[in-house]
């Protein structure tokens with residue numbers, strides 16, 4: 064299996080420059096805010112979004128070395144900090160105590176402080192972006208922020224109503240995850256002056272990869288052995304119908320669907336209801352169906368790269384697609 068370390072290799076210097084950029088620029092006023100920010104930034108996870116920015120910049124740069132400039136770092140900061148803030152807010156909404164194997168910001172400092180920290184990160188991000196004067200990057204990336212909110216509201220509404228259709232599910236996944244991963248890929252190309260066509264193609268590539276990334280996340284939620292740093296079956300506990308369960312529900316008659324939904328409603332308090340749902344998803348091919356759909360998005364993503372010249376960065380992007388499909392964390 065390919066590893067993120069191998070995929071990062073062609074842009075190691077760029078990612079190091081990005082880490083130093085964040086350390087220098089992304090600071091906070093006051094002791095409490097500084098320590099909360101430090102805590103949030105000290106476990107940023109896999110760094111898929113900055114990696115995409117840098118690989119896309121390096122693959123599209125007219126002369127080798129342009130991706131080491133300030134614009135790719137700025138683009139990587141803008142996407143990564145929107146992501147960090149959205150997860151802090153997501154844990155408040157989900158009342159989740161754990162993120163990446165350690166206490167969430169809300170568990171450590173309470174929800175009201177976590178909300179402010181997320182807001183502060185978004186505000187600081189916007190200030191730094193506007194101060195840089197790189198308005199094209201700010202507009203391109205921050206345009207995706209509203210989609211994240213729309214996806215989150217739609218997801219909450221579907222969970223409250225215990226209803227989900229394939230169309231709503233794909234819309235939610237597109238808005239809450241694929242949109243930001245899409246602009247991660249396109250902003251790297253934009254940062255180094257790629258043509259409009261190439262920027263658009265990179266965005267489509269990122270969006271297809273992002274769809275696969277979120278579907279894999281939803282599959283991993285059903286895998287107790289996953290090293291995700293989150294408790295298994297969180298989505299069921301929260302009443303969320305994601306693709307593995309949706310694929311099973313779609314094949315049922317109305318009566319059985321109603322029976323399954325009745326159990327889903329009880330999942331947060333009834334271990335037997337949870338076990339029932341876990342078993343039908345496992346035994347009725349929910350996971351294998353979802354894997355098939357996830358892989359079709361990965362094939363689309365790889366196909367979108369076909370018009371780019373061969374390069375070490377293009378190979379790394381193709382390997383990133385394989386990693387997303389195989390990842391267990």
Ligand code: FPP
Pocket residue numbers: 145148149150152153156157181185208211212215239240280293297
């Ligand atoms: C994690 O997904 C959450 C998101 C991808 C988006 C969350 C968006 C918001 C809270 C809206 C606020 C937006 C901004 C810009 C601050 P998940 O819940 O499926 O994954 P998880 O299991 O890791 O929590």
Ligand code: MG
Pocket residue numbers: 153154157
């Ligand atoms: Mg969540």
